[in-house]
Amino acid sequence: MQKLVITAALVGAEVTKEDTPHLPVTPDEIVQAAVEACQAGASIIHLHVRDAEGRPTQDKEIYREVIEGIERHTDAIIQVSTGGAVGMSSKERLQPLSLRPEMATLTTGTVNFGNEVFMNSPEQLQLFAEEFERYGVRPEFEIFDVGMVANALRLVERGFFTGHLHFDFVMGVPGAIPATPENLLHLMRQLPEGATWSVAGVGRAQLPMATLGILWGGHVRVGLEDNIYYRKGELATNTQLVERVVRLATELGRPVATPQEARQILHLTR
Ligand code: KMH
Numbered sequence: 001m002q003k004l005v006i007t008a009a010l011v012g013a014e015v016t017k018e019d020t021p022h023l024p025v026t027p028d029e030i031v032q033a034a035v036e037a038c039q040a041g042a043s044i045i046h047l048h049v050r051d052a053e054g055r056p057t058q059d060k061e062i063y064r065e066v067i068e069g070i071e072r073h074t075d076a077i078i079q080v081s082t083g084g085a086v087g088m089s090s091k092e093r094l095q096p097l098s099l100r101p102e103m104a105t106l107t108t109g110t111v112n113f114g115n116e117v118f119m120n121s122p123e124q125l126q127l128f129a130e131e132f133e134r135y136g137v138r139p140e141f142e143i144f145d146v147g148m149v150a151n152a153l154r155l156v157e158r159g160f161f162t163g164h165l166h167f168d169f170v171m172g173v174p175g176a177i178p179a180t181p182e183n184l185l186h187l188m189r190q191l192p193e194g195a196t197w198s199v200a201g202v203g204r205a206q207l208p209m210a211t212l213g214i215l216w217g218g219h220v221r222v223g224l225e226d227n228i229y230y231r232k233g234e235l236a237t238n239t240q241l242v243e244r245v246v247r248l249a250t251e252l253g254r255p256v257a258t259p260q261e262a263r264q265i266l267h268l269t270r
């Protein structure tokens with residue numbers, strides 16, 4: 001089995017400081033959280049940023065500041081979000097791509113998202129794919145429901161994203177695919193030969209899904225974007241969530257990848 005690539009989803013767009021005081025929101029806090037997550041064993045930083053009021057933003061200059069800060073202290077793979085927050089326009093969401101990060105997320109379908117709708121129409125997918133190619137950014141396909149794998153593969157059939165493909169199964173969002181072992185198996189079976197995958201369980205599903213990711217040869221995403229608790233009633237820090245996955249992986253005999261090893265596993269050329 002490959003070494004385990006751990007992604008730290010530190011911030012997200014939905015969690016607030018009121019939900020947990022451990023959420024990093026200022027550029028300094030996000031950089032600090034990223035550095036600690038990398039020291040703990042994360043090799044990919046899945047990045048969202050916030051404005052001065054703590055609201056989600058896709059502001060390129062804030063991304064630039066945070067990316068430069070993280071790069072000063074780590075060699076982590078930086079993966080910016082193009083999902084942003086529900087309700088943002090495509091133009092807004094695409095802003096950080098022009099910084100040419102090593103990776104970015106690409107959600108390949110529309111999905112209910114709690115009481116809202118996370119829009120990713122066929123027209124948007126075409127536009128996003130063109131922008132990824134324009135800036136030479138490798139995608140991580142964010143798969144919130146099973147049909148999104150086929151949508152991603154349709155983009156590939158149309159000539160986008162030649163080479164290695166990497167998917168992240170985000171499981172347990174209310175309105176999207178429930179986080180069950182059967183569903184994870186079904187998602188895995190949709191992937192083409194040679195593709196890699198990680199799993200991000202939402203809320204209390206984070207720990208069991210991470211464990212299955214380790215056992216079933218995938219990779220793992222954890223962090224406050226997806227889950228704010230260490231256990232019922234006890235708030236977590238990002239670092240604690242990464243450290244727990246490292247301990248689990250070690251116990252289960254799965255060594256953890258360094259950022260350079262993660263680049264090899266994901267066929268990133270930088
Ligand atoms: N905040 C969600 C609506 C991504 O980062 O690409 C979208 C999201 C996915 O977080």
Ligand code: ZN
Pocket residue numbers: 009012013046048081083225
């Ligand atoms: Zn995200």
